[in-house]
Amino acid sequence: MPQPVLSRVADFLGITSLNSIGRDAYIIIALRSLRMFTAGIPSLILALFFASLKFPDSRIGVFMTLTLLGDVMLSLLLTLVADKLGRRRILFMGSVMMAGSGVIFAMSESFWILLIAAVFGIISVTGGDCGPFRAVEESILSGLTDEKTRSDVLSWYITATTMAGAIGAEFAGRTVQALEKSSGNTTSAFHALFWAYAAFGVLGSILCLGLSTRCEAAGEKRAEMVERGRGGGNGEEEEVLLEAITPSTTDGFEESGERIARQQQPPPPPRKQSYFSQISKPTRSIMFKLWMLLGIDSLADGMTPYSLMNYYVDQKFHLSKATLGDITSASQFLCAVSAVFAGPLSKYIGLINTMVFTHLPSSIASAFIPLPSSVGWTVALMLFRAALNSMDQAPRTAFIAAVVKPDERTGVMGITSMVRTLAMSAGPSITGLLSGNGTFWVAFLATGICRITYDLGLWVLFVNVKVDKDVGRQADADSVDDEAWNGLLSDTESEESDEGNRSWDFERGQRGV
Structure with a gap:
C-alpha cells in the first residue's frame, strides 16, 4: 500500500x-x-x-x-x-x-x-x-x-x-x-x-x-545500554546478561565469595581532574580544528550583524526605520523557514556537505552586499544571505553530537558557545577600524573572506570524517566495566525487584537481580 x-x-x-x-x-x-x-x-x-x-x-x-x-x-x-x-x-x-x-x-x-x-x-x-x-x-x-x-x-x-x-x-x-x-x-x-x-x-x-x-x-x-542489549529488559534477558559476564567455574562457591569480598571493598577515591581534561584527546583533536573555524565564522558574523547592516543601508539609501525593520523581520523569517530543510537535505548529502553547500553561497553574498548601487539589489542580496545563513546550524550540532562521546556533549557544546561568543564580540570593534572615512564596504569584504575561509576549511578538514550511529557512542558504552554495570542495574531496578530475585544462586556463582 x-x-x-x-x-x-x-x-x-x-x-x-x-x-x-x-x-x-x-x-x-x-x-x-x-x-x-x-x-x-x-x-x-x-x-x-x-x-x-x-x-x-x-x-x-x-x-x-x-x-x-x-x-x-x-x-x-x-x-x-x-x-x-x-x-x-x-x-x-x-x-x-x-x-x-x-x-x-x-x-x-x-x-x-x-x-x-x-x-x-x-x-x-x-x-x-x-x-x-x-x-x-x-x-x-x-x-x-x-x-x-x-x-x-x-x-x-x-x-x-x-x-x-x-x-x-x-x-x-x-x-x-x-x-x-x-x-x-x-x-x-x-x-x-x-x-x-x-x-x-x-x-x-x-x-x-x-x-x-x-x-x-x-x-x-x-x-x-538498553539499545545495545545491556539492560532494561525482562528478567530473562538480564539473567542471560549476567551469565555472560560471569566467569564459569566448576563449583561457583569460592568464586562467589571472592566476588562478594570485592564488591564490599570501598572503591578507590576518584582522582580529581580539571573540567577540560575530562574531554578525551580524540574529541579535542577534532574540536580544536572546529573551534578554530567556528571562531573565524563568528568573528565574521560579529563584523556585520543585522544592526550594522541596517546602519550601512540607512547611511547609503536613507530608508525609513519602518522599512529597515521590515527588512530585518523578513531576514529572520527566511532564516527560520530555510532551517526546516537543513535536516532533510543532510540525510541525502551528509552533514558537512549541507553545512558547506548552503553556507558558501551566503558567504559570497555577504562580500557583494556593498556592490549594487540600487536599494532593490542590495536588499535582495541581504535576503539571499539570510535565507541560507542558518542552514548550517542544525547539521553542525548534529555533527558535534556524533563525533564526541555522550558524556562530553554538554561540555563541548558549552565551550563551542563560548568560543563563538568571544569571537563575535570582537567583530564590531574590527568593523569600526575598517570602516573609517567611508570605507564601510571593507568590513563586508572581510566578512565574506572570513566566512569563505570557514566553509572551505570545513570541507578540507571534515568532509572525510565518517559519522554513524556508533561514533561517539561505542567507546562510551564499552568503557563501562562489568562491576559498574552491575551496580547500575542494582540501583535502577531495586524498586521493581522482589525478594526472590535478590537471592544468591551459589551453584552458578552470581547474584540474581
Missing part, C-alpha cells in the same frame, strides 16, 4: 522524527522559543532604558562589555558541570534567574545592581541566546535522538526558536510604543516590559518541571 502523501511530507520535513521523540523534545523547543521571544525585550530597550536613566554612553558601553564577558564565564562554568548537577536543574535555575533579573530591572535603577542582575540573569544584550542553556538543550536533544532523527529535530529546534525571536523583537517594539503613548513616561514603559520579562521566566521554570529523567546524562546512558 503506497504511503499517504501527508505522511511522506511529514517524513521529508522531519515532523515524524520530532513526534517520535515525544514530550521532552516539544518542551525543550518551547522553552528556548520562550527564551528567544523574551530576548528581544532587553536587546531592543536596554540602551534606551539606560539613556532614560541619564547614564552616560561610556557606562552603557561598559555595561554591555561586562555583561557579555560575565555571561561567557558563567556559561562555561554551568555547561561543564551540567551533567553532574543535572541538566533539568540547570535549565530550571536558568529560568528562575531570568525571572529574578526581570524583577530587579523592573524595580531598581542602580547601575551596579543592574549589572549584577544582568550577569547572573543571563540578560541578552544582542538579542541572541548567549547563555549556557542552548548548549544544555542541544545536548539533551542529541541524547534523545539517533543518527536518523537528530538533524530533523535540531532543524525544528532552530526553526521554531528563530521564528520566536523575530516575533519577540516585533512585539517588544510595538509594546514600547503603545506604553509610551498611554503612560507618557518612557522609563515606566521600560519597567513594565521587564515585569513581563520576569513573568516569562516564571513560565519557563514551570515548563522545566515537565521534563523527564530521559533528559539527564544518566538516563541517556541507560537508554543507550
Whole structure:
C-alpha cells in the first residue's frame, strides 16, 4: 500500500522524527522559543532604558562589555558541570534567574545592581541566546535522538526558536510604543516590559518541571545500554546478561565469595581532574580544528550583524526605520523557514556537505552586499544571505553530537558557545577600524573572506570524517566495566525487584537481580 502523501511530507520535513521523540523534545523547543521571544525585550530597550536613566554612553558601553564577558564565564562554568548537577536543574535555575533579573530591572535603577542582575540573569544584550542553556538543550536533544532523527529535530529546534525571536523583537517594539503613548513616561514603559520579562521566566521554570529523567546524562546512558542489549529488559534477558559476564567455574562457591569480598571493598577515591581534561584527546583533536573555524565564522558574523547592516543601508539609501525593520523581520523569517530543510537535505548529502553547500553561497553574498548601487539589489542580496545563513546550524550540532562521546556533549557544546561568543564580540570593534572615512564596504569584504575561509576549511578538514550511529557512542558504552554495570542495574531496578530475585544462586556463582 503506497504511503499517504501527508505522511511522506511529514517524513521529508522531519515532523515524524520530532513526534517520535515525544514530550521532552516539544518542551525543550518551547522553552528556548520562550527564551528567544523574551530576548528581544532587553536587546531592543536596554540602551534606551539606560539613556532614560541619564547614564552616560561610556557606562552603557561598559555595561554591555561586562555583561557579555560575565555571561561567557558563567556559561562555561554551568555547561561543564551540567551533567553532574543535572541538566533539568540547570535549565530550571536558568529560568528562575531570568525571572529574578526581570524583577530587579523592573524595580531598581542602580547601575551596579543592574549589572549584577544582568550577569547572573543571563540578560541578552544582542538579542541572541548567549547563555549556557542552548548548549544544555542541544545536548539533551542529541541524547534523545539517533543518527536518523537528530538533524530533523535540531532543524525544528532552530526553526521554531528563530521564528520566536523575530516575533519577540516585533512585539517588544510595538509594546514600547503603545506604553509610551498611554503612560507618557518612557522609563515606566521600560519597567513594565521587564515585569513581563520576569513573568516569562516564571513560565519557563514551570515548563522545566515537565521534563523527564530521559533528559539527564544518566538516563541517556541507560537508554543507550538498553539499545545495545545491556539492560532494561525482562528478567530473562538480564539473567542471560549476567551469565555472560560471569566467569564459569566448576563449583561457583569460592568464586562467589571472592566476588562478594570485592564488591564490599570501598572503591578507590576518584582522582580529581580539571573540567577540560575530562574531554578525551580524540574529541579535542577534532574540536580544536572546529573551534578554530567556528571562531573565524563568528568573528565574521560579529563584523556585520543585522544592526550594522541596517546602519550601512540607512547611511547609503536613507530608508525609513519602518522599512529597515521590515527588512530585518523578513531576514529572520527566511532564516527560520530555510532551517526546516537543513535536516532533510543532510540525510541525502551528509552533514558537512549541507553545512558547506548552503553556507558558501551566503558567504559570497555577504562580500557583494556593498556592490549594487540600487536599494532593490542590495536588499535582495541581504535576503539571499539570510535565507541560507542558518542552514548550517542544525547539521553542525548534529555533527558535534556524533563525533564526541555522550558524556562530553554538554561540555563541548558549552565551550563551542563560548568560543563563538568571544569571537563575535570582537567583530564590531574590527568593523569600526575598517570602516573609517567611508570605507564601510571593507568590513563586508572581510566578512565574506572570513566566512569563505570557514566553509572551505570545513570541507578540507571534515568532509572525510565518517559519522554513524556508533561514533561517539561505542567507546562510551564499552568503557563501562562489568562491576559498574552491575551496580547500575542494582540501583535502577531495586524498586521493581522482589525478594526472590535478590537471592544468591551459589551453584552458578552470581547474584540474581
